Amino acid sequence: MPVDLPAAQLVATVVLNVSLAALTGASLSDRWLHANTSHWAMWNLVSLRRVCLASVATALLAYMAVLWLEAASMAEVALSEAAPAIHSVLTATHYGFAWKIGMVALISVTVVTMLRWAPQWRPAADLVRLIALGAFLYSRSMVSHAGAGGDMSWAVAADWIHLVLISVWLGEVLVAAFVTLRHVPGKTGQDGAERAQYTQALSNSATIALAGIVITGLFSTWRGLGSLENATGNPYATILLLKVVLVAIAVALGGLNRFLVMPRLLADLRSPGAPSVKQHEKFVFILQIESFVLVAALILAAVLSSTSPPTAG
Numbered sequence: 231m232p233v234d235l236p237a238a239q240l241v242a243t244v245v246l247n248v249s250l251a252a253l254t255g256a257s258l259s260d261r262w263l264h265a266n267t268s269h270w271a272m273w274n275l276v277s278l279r280r281v282c283l284a285s286v287a288t289a290l291l292a293y294m295a296v297l298w299l300e301a302a303s304m305a306e307v308a309l310s311e312a313a314p315a316i317h318s319v320l321t322a323t324h325y326g327f328a329w330k331i332g333m334v335a336l337i338s339v340t341v342v343t344m345l346r347w348a349p350q351w352r353p354a355a356d357l358v359r360l361i362a363l364g365a366f367l368y369s370r371s372m373v374s375h376a377g378a379g380g381d382m383s384w385a386v387a388a389d390w391i392h393l394v395l396i397s398v399w400l401g402e403v404l405v406a407a408f409v410t411l412r413h414v415p416g417k418t419g420q421d422g423a424e425r426a427q428y429t430q431a432l433s434n435s436a437t438i439a440l441a442g443i444v445i446t447g448l449f450s451t452w453r454g455l456g457s458l459e460n461a462t463g464n465p466y467a468t469i470l471l472l473k474v475v476l477v478a479i480a481v482a483l484g485g486l487n488r489f490l491v492m493p494r495l496l497a498d499l500r501s502p503g504a505p506s507v508k509q510h511e512k513f514v515f516i517l518q519i520e521s522f523v524l525v526a527a528l529i530l531a532a533v534l535s536s537t538s539p540p541t542a543g
Contacts, residue, residue, distance in 0.1 A: 233309045236536065239299045243532045246292035248400075248525060253285035253339070254363055255401025259410055261356050262431045268420040271428075274410045281409060282343045286336070293336060297329055325373050328381075332369035338362040367393045375454065375539055385453055392446040396531075399439040400524045403484075406432050407517035414507050415499065426499035429513075433488050440481060447477075453541070460540035469534050476527040483520040487513055 260278045263271045301319045302312035320326035342359045368390045372381050376389035406429075415425060454466065461467050495509045 235299060235303050235309070238309075239296070239303065239536070240529075240532050242292050242295040242299055243535070244529050246289055246296060247397075247528055247532065248404075249285045249289040249292060250363065250367070251397045251401035251528075252404055253282055253289065253343075253401070254360075254397040255403070255405035256281040256285065256409075257356065257359055257363070258398065258402055258435065259405050259428070262428055263410075263424075264352055264356075266424045266427075268424045270415070270421040271424050277409050278405070281405065286340045286343050290336060290340065293329075293332065300325060300329075324377075328369045328372040328377075331372075332366045335362045335366035335369065339366065363397075364390075364394060367397065374535055376450065385450075388446045388449045388453075391442060392450060395439040395442045395446070396528070399436055399443065400521070400528060402432055402435055403517055403521045403524060407514055407521050411510075411514050411517070414510055422499040422501075426496045429492065429496060429499070433492060436484060437488070440484070443477075454539035456539075456541040464540050466534065466537050466539045469530055469537055473527050473530040473534060476523055476530065480520050480523045480527065483516050483523065487516045487520075491516065 256278045260275065260282070263275055263278070266272075297316060297319070298309065298312055301315040302309045304319060304323070304325075305312060305315035307315065320330060339359055339362045342355050342362065345355070347355045368386075371377065371386045371390040371393060374386075374389050376383070376385040379385055410428065411425070415422060451470065454470070455461055491509060491513045494506070495513050498506045498509055
């Protein structure tokens with residue numbers, strides 16, 4: 231049975247993007263916790279390393295799959311016959327040029343992630359990993375709709391910033407919901423104080439990322455649509471509208487957590503008494519729902535990247 235190339239490309243792209251987001255979120259969380267000494271922080275630093283290793287391995291596999299699928303699509307051959315076309319794609323196309331840049335960046339991320347660094351070198355290693363992640367995401371923007379005007383343009387820069395901030399938002403929400411905050415706090419004292427500090431850093435980072443996503447999203451939307459007349463009546467606009475709705479839902483969930491649930495949770499964690507299980511469970515549950523909504527938005531973003539905008543014609 232022949233492989234549905236568009237569907238396979240969509241799956242590979244989504245897996246790649248989710249893996250990168252998880253890697254970004256785990257890297258940021260590791261950065262926030264590396265100086266902490268509580269039992270909760272020590273346990274999570276081990277878990278975050280595992281998340282980073284699993285995410286980078288999955289990203290590498292997905293990135294190679296993306297190349298194979300793109301080669302089959304460009305050569306218009308079956309997936310099993312695409313091997314000879316890969317060399318041509320890598321050496322004779324702009325896509326191949328951008329892919330090689332991305333692979334160098336991703337290998338750099340892998341090496342930094344796999345090695346165990348002495349405490350005095352960890353901040354530098356974390357910085358190198360984040361820079362390499364940024365370089366990889368830039369290579370993805372180079373082959374997006376934004377790259378039509380050249381690799382060094384305002385459109386590519388805006389698309390890159392958008393990708394970085396989406397990876398930050400989705401990644402830190404995923405990691406907090408299913409790793410760092412998944413377990414109910416069992417004791418107070420240092421654990422509670424450091425959990426509160428982490429939760430505050432998570433909220434502040436998500437707020438900054440959201441502000442940047444809105445600004446760059448508006449720029450990219452206007453560039454893709456070109457005019458208000460193109461805001462309806464075409465597949466690109468329909469998918470874009472659905473994505474905006476999902477992002478709005480995620481924003482509402484994040485606002486609910488930040489302004490209604492988090493203040494009580496932080497007060498509980500910082501108090502000498504036992505923390506409220508109810509507040510913690512409510513906070514994490516909302517984070518989990520938010521992460522599912524964001525993954526759905528990411529899927530639509532992948533569909534959007536393969537859909538021609540009205541301005542392309």
